[in-house]
Amino acid sequence: MADYYRSTIAKGLMQFDNGQHSDQFYDDMAWEGLANIVDANNRPNQIYTEAWKKLTVEEQNRIKSAIANEKENGNKTCEK
Numbered sequence: 001m002a003d004y005y006r007s008t009i010a011k012g013l014m015q016f017d018n019g020q021h022s023d024q025f026y027d028d029m030a031w032e033g034l035a036n037i038v039d040a041n042n043r044p045n046q047i048y049t050e051a052w053k054k055l056t057v058e059e060q061n062r063i064k065s066a067i068a069n070e071k072e073n074g075n076k077t078c079e080k
Helices: 002-016 023-030 057-073
Strands: none
Touching: 002 023, 023 057
């Protein structure tokens, strides 16, 4: 399920952003909504999906780094 939604989210991000970045960038950004899940008490925890757990540590680190970099340095202006 995460693979389907991640792909759909990545495609939507790419269309919205006019494809200014690589496919990998959009795929990494799509994890943002799937990686952090709140627990049963609605507290944010690092409870990851099964798809996330199947990634290598290197892939997880790349994705976390890409997301953190975009949050810190990405364009904050919405053109639409």
